[in-house]
Amino acid sequence: MSAPDNIEEIMLTAPVIPVLVVDDPAEARPMAEALVAGGLRVLEVTLRTDAAIEVIKRMNLVPGAIVGAGTVTNQKDLDAALSAGAEFIVSPGLTEPLGRAAIKSGVPFLPGIATAGELMAGLDMGLKHFKFFPAMANGGIPALKALIAPFGQCKFCPTGGITPETAPDWLALDNVLCVGGSWVAPKGASREEIRKLAEEAAEMGQ
Template sequence: MSAIETIMLTAPVIPVLVVEDVDHALPLAEALVAGGLRVLEVTLRTPAALDAIRTMKQVEGAIVGAGTVTNPAELDAALDAGSEFIVSPGLTERLGKAAVESSVPFLPGIANAGDIMRGLDLGLTHFKFFPAMAAGGIPALKALAAPFGQCRFCPTGGVSATNAPDWLALKPVLCVGGSWVSPAGPPDKAAIEALAREAAALRP
């Protein structure tokens, strides 16, 4: 089993985290891990993101990675911060080659067959289907997965507590990504832990 597959199978939901304040990072990570969601994707959308990754890595059991990585410079910054895996919204040859050369577990975003074929050319078989709902939802992923039986997916974008079980019931889907387990604002640890516990129990 590849390193990225092991990460994807750790829990049915990977929280997609937008951390605006680094002071929120530790309690947020503690609550999610306590609820059973150990794989944490911190998106590089805020100035606090890299420090949040460094902080969250202090939580025992947490597997902390960077999301919204779009180029090799961001990849290097994420790795310097201690990211244990990398997620991108799309796949370019430049970023793909840099990620493969770094040997970091890498989950690139795809939305069509051409994206998947570009990934396969780089030796990649595990992908984020993004934006999952806007790109056609479950029917689209079923159609895409059919000619690429060796590939496995993590749908992200419009995935919610309501529709996550439908995605997870698909054989090629190992996990989903979602932000519903970490509402915006200062973390309410009890509420987040409860949401994480529900999400961790979603795998059919």
């Protein structure tokens, strides 16, 4: 199964995108298999560990998985992630050099924004899909609602501080297509525990 070729299709694949920090490449495939089995096919591997590039390569071998790179902050990160087979790119913020490079590459791109100015910079580049980050530290749902008011054409994936308890409230907003969450693959969790958490998260969009 090939990856969707645009970011909105990817965002609509499941209500929760797991945000994964993986230290050991050996954990990659079992973790991805458990998440996909639970109904979460879109996997964001953050470039926060030395193992991240190898993790992306190994997760890409799992049937049905759509594997992307998160915490991409510059063109070097972007190039490394694409070389590893990342099928989408997520950044914590938006700079013009990164934005232009991602757009030129043609990869589905979800840049992080926190303010109206950052959002306008993205719109100027032709982007309409954004990660609202860090969601809770930025004022939570009231802050995002305030941004949506003048920018109703934009769609969002809030990430940062979102929990299984609060995720449904975010997903209830029309302009929120999905949320990012690290709770679905906690450190030390067994394969069965991850699959169960994934199943619960996948049901949030129903």
